[in-house]
Amino acid sequence: MLPTPSTSHVAFDRIYEPAEDSFLLLDTLSSPPEKAFLHERFNPPNTTDGNSSPSPLVVEIGTGSGVVLSFVHAHAEIIFGREDILTAGVDVNRYACEATSQTIIIAEQEQKREGKSHGLYLGNIVGDLTSPLREGMVDVLIFNPPYVPTPDLPALPQGEVKEGLPSFEDDSKFLELSYAGGADGMETTSRLLDALPAILSERGCAYLLLCAQNRPELVKDKMRGLGGQWKAETVGSSGKKGGWEKLQIIRIWREP
């Protein structure tokens, strides 16, 4: 078990607190089969000139506290088989972006104390899903979305950031944005899935958390329907009850 990054500095009254879903992502990304997949994908054997393939860009959408991004950032060497990864995060919640930068710094210090490596953190951006990103750049995309089915989807904050500390109403809106997924809990996730083919690089892959109400089988079928190269598999799950798992991680990727 790799150590979980510390998030004790994070204000959980306006930022999603790491929970079962966050930990399922950590466990899955560091599981032997996923490490094997990522090692193989990002360390191709035909690097005869002694150079490795270009540094992978790892982007987490909806970083919240930053627990997941700083985990892969700190343990890059173990998870990807190389430490020279670039990491970046996006969240609609500005406070989550600030918290993530802080969580990354703490995780880096922890690695340094133990004489271990970490990736190169580019920064966090306040934004809606992948909209700030240039197409075809992302090698690993990670998303633990707002997945709970709710009657409505909260409106995204827009434009200017208010000065001063957020009000109680602002805080509850940020928390609502972190879990409320609208119809089937899929409204935000569906938008991400639509953007995925353009955003991922040739060697790109995505890890997405889903709950049973999101109908994971339909999601996988939809991605496979994009064409023969597209694959989608369940690679982690938790909370099994009567043959149904409450939460699962699906991996989406293209095979050449």
Added chain:
Amino acid sequence: MKLLTLNFLSCAVKACKSSSASFPLHPKDCELESAEIAPNPKLLFNILPRIDWDALVVTASELGFTSLKATPPTNEELEGDEKMMTDLHTLLLETQIMEGSLVCANCGHEYKVKEGIANFLLPNHLV
């Protein structure tokens, strides 16, 4: 955010994505900071092949770094040129944009950067 990030961003406005003018975004009134990072030639070697060099040259010159050549160096050139190695290390790995804005040359929208975090949320009329 690292200056290098600009190589991976473009204007968030949907209609701009297909325009070549939406990349790279142009820094305006930016305050820079440098975060020290230990020399790491391997990291530089592995980042260079995935960079859009032309865009980097534009970004760098707009921020006052004018020493970049028109074409990216090969690993051999880089290994043999300590100054170029240090310059690229500083530029790509250490330089951060802390305050200012990033401007889209297609639609003119300015994305504000505050305390090192850029805001790409769009006002209603641009969504």
